Amino acid sequence: MITHTLTSRRRLLKSAAAGAAVAVTGFPAILKAAPSQMMIATGGGKLEEAYAKVHFAPYTAKTGIKIVTGPNTSAKLKAMVEAKNYEWDLCQVAAEFAAQAALQGLLEPLDYGVIDKSKMLAGTAHPHFIMSDVAAYHIAWNTKNVKSGAPQNWAEFWKASGRRGLWKRPFQTMEVALMADGVDKDKLYPLDVERAFKSLDKIKSSTLFWNTGAQSAQILIDGEVEVSATWNGRVHDPKLGGAPVDYHFNQALFVSDAWAIPKGAPNKKEAMEFIAMAMSAKNQADFSAIIPYGPTNTAAMPMIDAKIAPALPSSEQNFKKGSFLDVNYWAANGDKVGERFNKWVL
């Protein structure tokens, strides 16, 4: 069904963009011989700074190919692939988005002859994208508001007095609601949607639904809530800097960024080589030394400073405490569950 809609869409577009398409298809063919630069779409910010240091600089030193970056706007990927007019050579996106894009046929299959997946954590190397890090959506609390007895699991988080914060999106929030209701962290999928909403009903009136990761950290640090779910990258630095916030990885939900290549992008070969290098143990270890997201390549773990490991979600002591978000579940069901969630939250 998906392939069918894509072909009909393509036919539509063909007549639509005929003039433009002729003009652009000539270009990549000329550049293909030797790209002097590659365009990588990223989410910007601290992650991109880390990529620049750990991946871009060594890649350019090795190949002479310059790296330029731009924002990884989701809709742009779809528009580019539909119009066959490529701006990106590869992209870093949220893994759940990559799964969605893969399902819609927007991504190039990865060449696992070039990219080594033998040491990857189970479930992180997908046909069309590869997860590059492990972050955690977990319990955090304001240490001034919660002096003792911080919630040890989501059930306690649900019972905590005062206000709590959760993400205004169904991803991750639904999983957390199920764990709060007693579902085992390893038996979350397929999600029992009705049960999750019943669980969320219990706390709706005392929950502040935040929009962005930055907001989740801010309400925690300002004490606007007692407890909140957030991502470890958001509270790691504030905690070290002395902000009144603490967290743990019990029943954490692991989420990832992923590398992917737009379907039909012209510099596929170079993009695969870039991903292979970025996924190497050394690059992964270097990345985790800057950003508190753990590696997905298990060979990187022994190369990581023992002082850093306790802060990384995929380190030996933390990984067993949580479970991975099932990106394929969300790719297939996100739209419908999202609709229910929007209705519930209104």
Place this chain on the structure above:
Amino acid sequence: MARSVDAARPWTISRGHAWLLAAPLVFLAIFFLWPLARVVVRGFVDPALGLGNYARIFGDGPYLRVIWNTIETAAAVTAICLVVAYPVAYVMARARGAWLQIMAALIVIPLWTSVVIRSYAWMVVFQRRGVLNDLLLGLGLVDTPVRFLPGSIGVHVGMVHIMLPFMILPLVANMRGIDQTLLRAAEILGANPFNAFLRVFLPLSLPGINAGVALVFMTSLGFFITPALLGGPQHMMAAVLIEQQANVYLNWGLASALASTLLVVTLAIYLFYLRVTGGAAGTAIGR
């Protein structure tokens, strides 16, 4: 309302100059009408030919509720803008010299700052440890910080702040064109100032009101950043929902259908408004 023939037909294009419109019309056709047509078509063909997307919108999902939220918020913002802007415009229309320049500057300068930054500024004002709460706590008016965010107060205040110039400017333009001797005539004929305002000035300022209301209401319907940043989930507006469908779920068919629905609703409200005001909303903007 008495309207001269000239006022109803303020300007017509002479045939000799019609070609001047060619360039902007071609531009609009390529960069506005064509993409718009594609959006409308997409709502009917993606993911499958038919009315599936519209069935979802008009089904029991959250969509109608969000569209209604959007209309309600836009209407409230427009009403508040009008009430706040009218006296300001009234004073400004009578001001001369330096005062006029200062007032104009105070109204126009905020337009130079992006909507994103102004919305963030309101977050700083409204947050728990923000300026407003500090003030309220300091004055002893409240014991614990008031929770303004996320919420409808933030959305309304933020949107009114951003839209206010678009209400003030057409009002001023209109009021400056009102012949002051008419007011003097009314008073000479025995009207007190209140009556002179109500029965002479107010009706004459209706084209300005109509222009401002149309501009603010329709722009408000499409607001994205301010409700996304300051609003809670229950204040979701249509643009936020459309962005979610387009960007998060890559569900362009539904996003297109939602955008088309919003467009039709906007046009319907505008046409209704034109009828009620006898076309004044359309003609007044040009003055």
